[in-house]
Amino acid sequence: MKAWGIGVAILAGLLVSCSRTPAPAAPALLVSHVANRTPSPEIELGLRLFFDPKLSADGSISCATCHQPGRGFSNGAAVGTGIGGKKGNRSVPTIYAAGHDGPQFWDGRAATLEAQALMPIANPDEMGAKLPEVVAKLNKDPLYTQLFQAVYGGPATAQRLGKAIATFERALKANQSPFDRFQAGDQSAMNDSQKRGWEVFQDRGRCIECHKGSDLSDTNFHNIGVGTDTDTVDVGRMAVTKLQSDWASFKTPTLRNIAKTAPYMHDGSQATLNDVVKFYNRGGLFNPNIDPKMKPIHLGADEQEDLLAFLGALTSPDNLKDLAPSPSGRPTSPPRR
Numbered sequence: 001m002k003a004w005g006i007g008v009a010i011l012a013g014l015l016v017s018c019s020r021t022p023a024p025a026a027p028a029l030l031v032s033h034v035a036n037r038t039p040s041p042e043i044e045l046g047l048r049l050f051f052d053p054k055l056s057a058d059g060s061i062s063c064a065t066c067h068q069p070g071r072g073f074s075n076g077a078a079v080g081t082g083i084g085g086k087k088g089n090r091s092v093p094t095i096y097a098a099g100h101d102g103p104q105f106w107d108g109r110a111a112t113l114e115a116q117a118l119m120p121i122a123n124p125d126e127m128g129a130k131l132p133e134v135v136a137k138l139n140k141d142p143l144y145t146q147l148f149q150a151v152y153g154g155p156a157t158a159q160r161l162g163k164a165i166a167t168f169e170r171a172l173k174a175n176q177s178p179f180d181r182f183q184a185g186d187q188s189a190m191n192d193s194q195k196r197g198w199e200v201f202q203d204r205g206r207c208i209e210c211h212k213g214s215d216l217s218d219t220n221f222h223n224i225g226v227g228t229d230t231d232t233v234d235v236g237r238m239a240v241t242k243l244q245s246d247w248a249s250f251k252t253p254t255l256r257n258i259a260k261t262a263p264y265m266h267d268g269s270q271a272t273l274n275d276v277v278k279f280y281n282r283g284g285l286f287n288p289n290i291d292p293k294m295k296p297i298h299l300g301a302d303e304q305e306d307l308l309a310f311l312g313a314l315t316s317p318d319n320l321k322d323l324a325p326s327p328s329g330r331p332t333s334p335p336r337r
């Protein structure tokens with residue numbers, strides 16, 4: 001576990017700069033120091049696509065409309081709002097840990113990140129577009145034609161579109177938090193309360209039984225009870241596997257940058273981290289399919305406070321905020337280095 005933080009790359013930020021070459025090249029993107037990857041034209045293309053509302057039916061919604069860099073790549077609301085103001089039925093997860101390549105979505109219905117990337121484009125409640133039309137649009141755009149040619153040696157295809165976006169998402173890492181520095185051996189990186197909270201997380205709280213590994217997720221599915229007391233229970237993983245044992249089970253989310261992505265849970269039903277900790281303290285919400293790992297943990301007030309402090313130590317410096325899309329939908333250009 002000590003090794004988690006060791007060898008992590010320096011996330012110096014994403015730099016987006018304007019090209020010095022004249023037209024027809026619209027601003028060329030320069031992404032540097034994305035995790036430990038060298039800037040790559042494929043990551044740059046994926047970044048451009050991620051922020052481009054052209055991927056939606058009416059040009060109004062990009063991936064970043066819901067996955068906002070300044071909000072931990074979530075949207076600060078209980079559910080996502082897509083084309084024509086349509087509301088979805090689940091909360092917007094961060095994409096920081098999407099690169100760990102388990103099944104995607106709260107219910108894991110997409111097997112890969114590449115496959116996932118095409119789904120919101122065609123989802124009538126999200127970007128509402130038709131994939132072949134989006135691909136045709138990209139192939140009519142001189143800049144995209146040039147970029148796809150440079151990266152893949154040919155025109156845009158659905159498969160290349162998914163691959164470029166997935167490659168950009170994999171390059172995003174939130175691995176410079178106080179917790180990472182602590183794991184790498186810097187004892188001063190977390191304060192005493194955060195250190196005690198890390199103990200609670202592993203020991204009395206048993207959070208680590210599900211929130212484990214470098215992204216604090218086992219990428220597995222569990223029923224912890226969220227929403228099981230409503231009339232319209234979201235069956236979660238069961239819709240994919242058809243197994244009764246997966247009823248109301250959801251993917252363990254990453255806890256990276258968790259302080260930034262309120263409200264919480266697949267339905268956005270927990271407003272604050274304090275509410276989440278109280279929920280776990282009670283043993284989640286009892287129901288016939290609850291995960292056997294869920295038991296009341298009876299943390300005292302001090303332990304709860306320490307646990308909250310620890311969750312705050314999972315926030316990485318926000319060097320992605322400059323990527324907030326400009327009104328035109330293009331990434332804004334921070335100053336060049």
Ligand code: HEC
Binds near residue numbers: 079090095104106
């Ligand atoms: C209208 C809001 C909205 C838009 C637009 C949107 N998403 Fe999402 N995204 C969501 C919601 C809500 C979920 C969770 C849905 C579910 O699990 O059923 C999600 C889930 C994901 C996940 C899975 C993360 C995980 O941990 O399982 C990834 C990756 C992702 N989106 C990437 C994208 C990409 C790439 C685009 C653009 C092509 C995009 N999203 C557009 C709202 C949106």
Ligand code: HEC
Binds near residue numbers: 221222258307
């Ligand atoms: C049995 C496995 C399990 C255990 C143990 C567990 N979690 Fe979770 N955690 C999950 C699952 C699954 C979800 C998503 C549930 C849902 O939305 O229905 C979740 C959601 C969360 C969320 C909300 C994340 C988000 O993006 O909305 C936080 C915060 C969290 N857990 C923290 C903790 C803490 C702190 C502990 C220990 C006190 C803990 N968890 C113990 C499985 C677990």
